[in-house]
Amino acid sequence: MAAREEEEEEEATVSLVDVLEEDEDLEQEASAVLGGSDSEHCSYSQGYVKRQALYACNTCTPKGGEAAGICLACSYKCHEGHDLFELYTKRNFRCDCGNSKFRDLRCKFYPEKEPLNGQNRYSHNFFGLYCTCNRPYPDPEDQVEDEMIQCIICEDWLHGRHLGRSVPDCMELQEMICGSCMNNSPFLWMYAAHLTGNSKEKKTEKQEDQQQQEETEEASSSFLSTTTTENSETAASCKRSRQQLQDGCRLQQLQEVGPGQSGAVFWPPSWRSKLCTCLKCQGSYSAAGVSFLLDSSDTVLDYETRGRSQEPVQGHDLLMSALEPLNRVQQLEIIHEYNDMKSELKDFLQRFAAEGKVVTPDDITGFFEQQQTRKRRRVDAAQLHCS
Numbered sequence: 001m002a003a004r005e006e007e008e009e010e011e012a013t014v015s016l017v018d019v020l021e022e023d024e025d026l027e028q029e030a031s032a033v034l035g036g037s038d039s040e041h042c043s044y045s046q047g048y049v050k051r052q053a054l055y056a057c058n059t060c061t062p063k064g065g066e067a068a069g070i071c072l073a074c075s076y077k078c079h080e081g082h083d084l085f086e087l088y089t090k091r092n093f094r095c096d097c098g099n100s101k102f103r104d105l106r107c108k109f110y111p112e113k114e115p116l117n118g119q120n121r122y123s124h125n126f127f128g129l130y131c132t133c134n135r136p137y138p139d140p141e142d143q144v145e146d147e148m149i150q151c152i153i154c155e156d157w158l159h160g161r162h163l164g165r166s167v168p169d170c171m172e173l174q175e176m177i178c179g180s181c182m183n184n185s186p187f188l189w190m191y192a193a194h195l196t197g198n199s200k201e202k203k204t205e206k207q208e209d210q211q212q213q214e215e216t217e218e219a220s221s222s223f224l225s226t227t228t229t230e231n232s233e234t235a236a237s238c239k240r241s242r243q244q245l246q247d248g249c250r251l252q253q254l255q256e257v258g259p260g261q262s263g264a265v266f267w268p269p270s271w272r273s274k275l276c277t278c279l280k281c282q283g284s285y286s287a288a289g290v291s292f293l294l295d296s297s298d299t300v301l302d303y304e305t306r307g308r309s310q311e312p313v314q315g316h317d318l319l320m321s322a323l324e325p326l327n328r329v330q331q332l333e334i335i336h337e338y339n340d341m342k343s344e345l346k347d348f349l350q351r352f353a354a355e356g357k358v359v360t361p362d363d364i365t366g367f368f369e370q371q372q373t374r375k376r377r378r379v380d381a382a383q384l385h386c387s
């Protein structure tokens with residue numbers, strides 16, 4: 001990147017990079033910004049990418065037409081200066097840039113693409129609309145401060161107040177499934193009753209329920225196998241494997257959950273590993289289109305972890321370092337706007353050089369915050385810390 005060479009001629013910039021590069025953790029943290037997404041090359045040749053940062057272009061494919069999604073690299077190189085919706089990450093998507101959904105635009109990376117990507121799934125997000133209330137974000141007509149949370153199944157973003165359930169205070173590392181996705185895979189309600197506190201909120205018809213609850217808890221203790229001593233762990237796993245052989249299905253060990261379950265569900269860490277993997281259940285996941293739930297590398301957390309383990313992208317050192325204190329959505333936006341801001345950032349840094357001051361990460365954060373005209377506030381599980 002040419003800008004880097006120029007920057008290296010300026011003392012203030014070099015010292016900023018030097019200071020920040022001393023901290024390896026910080027560098028690593030910063031490289032998670034891109035996760036598995038590549039800002040230099042269109043992801044089209046990789047086919048349907050397991051998870052990547054995606055954008056939709058309001059200039060090329062506005063509402064009323066066909067929805068299309070483009071990769072991170074295309075958002076810079078092919079749609080520079082366009083009005084883009086940032087979609088955060090989505091699974092199993094192949095870059096549409098320049099295909100038959102685009103009238104005139106050709107992708108600069110792959111001018112000859114197949115006309116359509118039949119396996120891509122689209123939603124109103126691709127037209128800049130979110131949640132069951134079908135509103136833009138940020139919403140000029142909405143003065144209520146609320147967080148947006150992404151459902152791990154439909155990958156839509158929902159307002160905390162539109163989940164049909166209160167958002168837990170401490171939701172670090174918790175995955176959320178919205179009410180409508182729960183109802184599309186109703187077997188998940190049974191897991192929810194055992195793995196989350198949801199069932200305890202419903203204490204109607206006490207007597208009958210209590211007995212049912214006790215039976216349920218007995219079943220779930222072997223099912224969950226969260227044991228404290230070695231002995232009981234061995235016992236539980238023996239019991240579990242015996243039951244797996246006998247019954248063949250973990251789900252059958254759980255009692256049917258009565259009607260009246262509704263709203264979103266927040267799942268505890270590693271809940272996916274508790275899902276039954278018997279053939280019958282695999283059939284249910286497949287029929288409901290949620291087979292990815294069995295894949296632990298499907299999670300956003302895994303995507304971010306992979307991003308952290310990657311080498312920092314060359315030429316992005318300064319940017320990466322500066323981005324670290326921001327949340328993921330801000331980071332992705334800033335990467336995108338980096339090219340537009342480059343000259344302003346240079347001017348900003350030159351002021352420090354003129355005054356002989358050292359630039360701190362706070363200064364950089366302040367700079368980017370000032371530059372941001374649209375502030376977004378979405379929950380990033382990895383950024384939230386429980387007190």
Ligand SMILES: [Zn+2]
Nearest residue numbers: 042071074095
């Ligand atoms: Zn692309």
Ligand SMILES: [Zn+2]
Nearest residue numbers: 057060079082
């Ligand atoms: Zn465009």
Ligand SMILES: [Zn+2]
Nearest residue numbers: 074078097107
């Ligand atoms: Zn492109």
Ligand SMILES: [Zn+2]
Nearest residue numbers: 131133159162
């Ligand atoms: Zn809403």
Ligand SMILES: [Zn+2]
Nearest residue numbers: 151154178181
């Ligand atoms: Zn959903």
Ligand SMILES: [Zn+2]
Nearest residue numbers: 249276278281
């Ligand atoms: Zn099963």
